[in-house]
Amino acid sequence: MQVNVTVNGTVFTREVEPRLLLIHFLRDELGLTGSHWGCDTSNCGACVVWLDDVPVKSCTVLTAMADGRRVRTVEDLDRGGQLDPVQQGFAECHGLQCGFCTPGMMMTARWLLDHNPDPSAEQVREAISGQVCRCTGYENIVRSVLWAAKHEGGGT
Amino acid sequence: MQVPAHFEYEKAASVSHALLLLARYGQDARILAGGHSLIPMMKLRLAQPEALVDINGLTDELRYLRVSGGELRIGALVTHAQLLESELVGQHFAILHDAEQVIADPIVRNWGTIGGSLCQADPSEDLSAAFAALKGSMVVQGRDGSRVVPAREFHTGPYETVVAPGELLTEIRLPIRTGAAGARHGSAYVKVARRVGDWPVGAAGAAIWLSGDTIADAGIGLAAVGARNFAAAPAEEFLRGAPASTQSLRRAGQLAAEHCQPVPDQRGPADYKRHLASELTVRALVTAMRRARTPAAGRP
Amino acid sequence: MTGRTDVPPAGGGAYGPLRRKEDARFVRGKGHFVDDIALPGMLHGAILRSPVAHATIRSVDTAAALAHPKVAAVITGADLAERGLAWMPTISADVQAVLATDKVRFQGQEIAFVMATDRYAARDALELIDVDYEVLPAVADALLAMAPDAPVIRDDLPGKQDNHVFDWAAGDKAAADAAFAAADVVVAQDMLYPRSHPAPLETCGTVACYDPLDGRLTVWSTSQAPHAHRTLYALAAGLPEHKIRIISPDLGGGFGNKVPVYPGYLCAVVGSMITGKPVKWVEDRSENLMSTSFARDYHMHGEIAATRDGKILGLRASVLADHGAFNGTAQPTQYPAGFFHMFTGSYDMQAAHCTVTGVYTNKAPGGVAYSCSFRITEAVYLVERLVDLLARELDLDPAELRLRNLLRPDQFPYTCPTGWTYDSGDYPRALRLAMDIAGYDELRREQAVRRARGEYMGIGLSFFTEGVGAGPKSQMDILGLGLADGADLRVHPTGSVVLAISVQTQGQGHETTFAQIVASELGISVDDVEVVHGDTDRTPFGMGTYGSRSTPVSGAAAAVAARRVRERARIVAAAMLEVAADDLEWADGRWQVRGDPEQGRSFAQIAMAAHSGLELPAGVEGHLDASAVYNPPNLTFPFGAYICVTDVDPGTGEVRVRRFIAVDDCGVRINPMIVEGQVHRGLADGVGMALMQAIVFDAEGNCLGGSFMDYLLPTSMECPSFELGATVTPSPHHPIGAKGVGESATVGSPAAVVNSVMDALAPLGVRHADMPLTPASVWRAIQGRPLRTDLAAS
């Protein structure tokens, strides 16, 4: 089937199998490999992107369902080379080790700050609770998001 | 790589179009709502439908929360997140906010729908227990019209409901009975999970209506513990007219547990689940009763 | 929240909490992982796996799969057998089936490998393969594996009549028995360290590309040990080693999971040779959890002997070790039970003795993986649980009992009863600091108040000593390859340098810390050091990153190479300044004339001169490049003190970890920020292991932990905000005084959580319950009917 998906502001028209998962559309069809895949059961959140401005586990939606909608991925976080405060926060606070969960974590964090500019540590923990990080014990991810909240100037 | 098998895909343009498509594809067609139960099952090839009818576009017809006819009406396409955020819901049914806070995780809640949750009919599904406690009903629509089914008759077995092939669940109705005969209402949901985001090992929801120091009516819903129709009818019966005392609630817990048939699994052995049926029933009732007595607390 | 620390100033000029160099790509989503690789014409592999744990394979029919329009080829065990590749050697002197030929011996075992033009088609084709199984009785319970009527799993081994793998012992039995005979008090406990899985967020995978024209094989792989993999491919597949290049790109975590060579890798290699095309194979999560290296699975019996006033006299342990269907544990060959015999831990005692028996079961092979420091995890858990049980028996505070028995600083270097020589330590200082940060006495007071109110709060301690940085080559090898590491340092004329190392980062930040080591030694900026790793064509031989060995071994190699460069620079500087090399001293990051600091040359100046026409003394050829191979004289012995505060709901069995305090001493800290990150991870592992992570089987050998739905990993909600402290006791034998830290907290923390929960439940008379302490298992322990946590619940 033919789909039209707007990814990071660009419309992509592609012929795809209806069963193609959004994560594979992004990674294999569009070469946007920043979003990752980590489980079969929608538990890990390595694949989180925005679909129509709401975070989703992109392994759990069909590309067909994104037809006519907007997708935003980690590749769209920086603005002309200028890092988003969330990206800066992760680098500043050692919010990542292997970096595999990081894109998904940052997409959720960006969304959280857009809706709650001054979250508590507890709210950050709640927001990322559907996403697994095997490296950081979450401590520095929480600090990274709080750092971003503090250094947000304009945001996106 | 776990990926779904092939299927035909159709986008429904309206409810009637969806019903038409369902009819066209017959037995092996499935509705696709949020996809958060169906797609994981398809990836693992535990489900292999021949066709999917995507109803995500039907937000005008199926995504709404409103009060009408003394009932809260929830469109089937309302997401968990919307239910959680809705002040209207919190105002009447604290139990739903309690439950939504512990269903899956925030990202899944963004896309999983209420209709999908009920139709998935997982024996551990949380909202089925909450709606059973509230003695709600479901509106099921077919090409020949719609029918209203009491929540407690909606499920016909594990992963099975009264929704026939070719039909659609369109709405959930929850009776608002506050103020009736001066009865005060409170409700609550408690769940034990092995970890945040996990399905319940056991969970209980309670709704209580107090008339002075007497329990005018009570609803008890149970998930994951092998309760018939997700409810604890004998315990409710016992409570009706009983004094609003800790003792009554404890006895209700015992009754709830006695009438469960828990199945052991990785979440826990049968004796533990039975214990939870009692323990959590009591805890849910205690909170519900506290909320009934202090109405402000009913709005978390 | 970071607690009080008493860290002395950093050792080297460039040491400190530097932001990581590698993050620039990761925060942009530009990390480069194996599954990101797409080569022209690449095929996608998928593995057909056994649905049952034990069965004879009567036939495998691939005709329908081959007929699938998108399928390029299918390989079966029979095809591999023709090439002599149906079996491969394991790291533990056993063999493992690559693709099954005779029988399947665990659920999830590899049977056939399909290659198709896209991954969806490869998955589809698996359903078209028809396998005829004759199901056999299975043994999933290690305690039954040695029963006379147990089915023999390894009938492929000539003459094998039982499921016995090995017997192993360490320590002095007579001395230990004597210590026990003389003791006032003996406490014993059976305990299970359940099977778990490291589950890095990125699963294992590979892209193999064989070029038939020049016979070169390039393999991008999720490998923690690329050089060792190269040698293994050469040995197993008979390929010339110089034609093999292994590249480990960015790895999404490893934790031991990515040390071995897995059947899927070999299938991709063979597949590429057969088809002439690049072949990618990436595990899905259930494959990862069900077939690749598990960890632990130790059924332990421990006994501790002491005097009535709390002096520990001796320790005994006997272990039944479940090794799964093939003995594929990864540890130095000489130690079939890894370093478990470091089980006397941090305590001064007369004698100890342990025995370990390995058995085969119808479960996935593996055994040493998951940040365990070659089974010191199991050892620490055993001794720390026993010490707590002893404290309870003696009615002593567990902190007090530990303080009475911890090794004293003046005892180092200390040789423990099983023969390990601990390099350095100040244990009481670390424990006291942890107690300070925790406010230990106040916590005990709070606990008393809560107990009076009927609330169940627990305070759990653990103290661990690790032995990391394998190893001395003479004592430790893997398949005959000694555990030493190389480092090459190339100096460019402008004074910037490239360091090539043999170890491989999986998130530990090597690109930053190794640059810090070199920058410190050479007095240059960290930005002027480029670290190359993970590519066997571009780096010197070495055994890889596991067992916390990067800093102790490879870090030392880097420092030694840098010091060699510095010594060469000295000779060149002497020529530049026209003085004798002996008249120069290294100060402020440059060589300068002793007593005349104005007269000196920076490293960059010297580097340029080394490449110039400057006349150099005889014997120096020019340029400054140097390399080193570091063969450690001993392990390094990091240690730490952990305190975990929990609240337990006895009505539901739910445990909440309220606080987790960790004081780690890993010697000199190159980058304290990264060290803390490593500790955070390990503490989360402790929470996970203690409360939820276990790979469970049913009686038929079905794996019940094959997805993240049932193999639960801790989330941000179960992990508290960790409170860290540090002491620094340098390693006397390591060039920069550093010890490893990658596994410390994973090793040390589970016991603290379990001790805490047991402490909470003490008023209910609960002495012990096995991990994971799920709500069900806690509740059952309170009922006095503890669960077998390794088997399906009933």
Ligand SMILES: Cc1cc2nc3c(=O)[nH]c(=O)nc-3n(C[C@H](O)[C@H](O)[C@H](O)COP(=O)(O)OP(=O)(O)OC[C@H]3O[C@@H](n4cnc5c(N)ncnc54)[C@H](O)[C@@H]3O)c2cc1C
């Ligand atoms: C990681 C994870 C954790 C979870 N944890 C929990 C939990 O703790 N508790 C809990 O209760 N749930 C949990 N869930 C389930 C989650 O709530 C459901 O997946 C989700 O809400 C189902 O809704 P959906 O819209 O995604 O349904 P879909 O997946 O789209 O559909 C589910 C089924 O219902 C049918 N269907 C959907 N809508 C209709 C309709 N209107 N009429 C007729 N048939 C319909 C579909 O055909 C399908 O058979 C979890 C899910 C995930 C992925």
Ligand code: FES
């Ligand atoms: S890949 Fe794990 S949730 Fe999407």
Ligand code: FES
């Ligand atoms: S940084 Fe490795 S999984 Fe999060």
